[in-house]
Amino acid sequence: MNNEAITQIRAFDRFYTRIFHLADKYHLKTNLTLLEARILLEIGEHRRDTASLLIQELTVDKGYLSRVLKRLVEQNLLRQTPDETDKRAKRLSLTPTGQEQLALLNQRADDQVATLFAGLSAAETQQLLTAMHYVEDHVHLPQD
């Protein structure tokens, strides 16, 4: 791959991360940090319902996670219920309030996307998706 191509790809990278990672201090105008938002998402949508699963997925320190989870429980977004089969573990689940918060986050994220790509025709939207898929399909995933 030649230098010119690399330069252009790096430019795209800077562009894209800048646009999307709009570096909101609090995530999408909720009062949640990015980590808290990701935790709600992992629990609510990907059924990762123990701290150890979250540690793996989010690669975060377990001590720190423990405190963040405590904060979410205090804010009544999260419940920790004892696991009957493994008494060391605690099963995590969203409270109704937590589910609302997650729905709000998803709504805001959808709105953001819709705004960023507003005004595209159906054909252009299709082209856009094709372009994105092309990028996805041609990246070599690094195995960590």
Add this chain to the structure above:
Amino acid sequence: MNNEAITQIRAFDRFYTRIFHLADKYHLKTNLTLLEARILLEIGEHRRDTASLLIQELTVDKGYLSRVLKRLVEQNLLRQTPDETDKRAKRLSLTPTGQEQLALLNQRADDQVATLFAGLSAAETQQLLTAMHYVEDHVHLPQD
């Protein structure tokens, strides 16, 4: 824009930020933080040679920036020379060591890109760039 499209775009966003923004604590195996790396880049390649320019570009607190710059000076990566025409300001420039460090960062970033897209033919590379440009050209920039 329909829901299915939004879902796919959000998936691309997650994918891309995950792949590229590999959340290194230290940037690309140097001993610099991401902010320090961006500072070197802005000074060395975009001629932003005062603190106030960096504050604008990187949207960082001026007090914090002041300290980070001090650290870079102590590490002999950066020089602050008095501005003759505006005695409040200090002109920032990279030391030879700073330039080496920047070159290293660029090299590492280039290598990363080359690895991620290894094995593409010239035609595929061209297609990839076209796809990326398509995405860039169809995003509505939010005016902040």
Add this chain to the structure above:
DNA sequence: GGCGATAGTTGCCTTTGTCAACTACAGAAG
């Protein structure tokens, strides 16, 4: 029953980032 491994908590610490006060200088207005 004893033992190494695992789930989670807590204390202590460093780094990162925020905010306001402060000094020094610039530029314009009288």
Add this chain to the structure above:
DNA sequence: CTTCTGTAGTTGACAAAGGCAACTATCGCC
């Protein structure tokens, strides 16, 4: 030339984010 408002950068005090290690309780296994 003086005064006044704005800008460049520094500093101190503090809050938030995150890392590290010790600790408790429990598990699964020999």
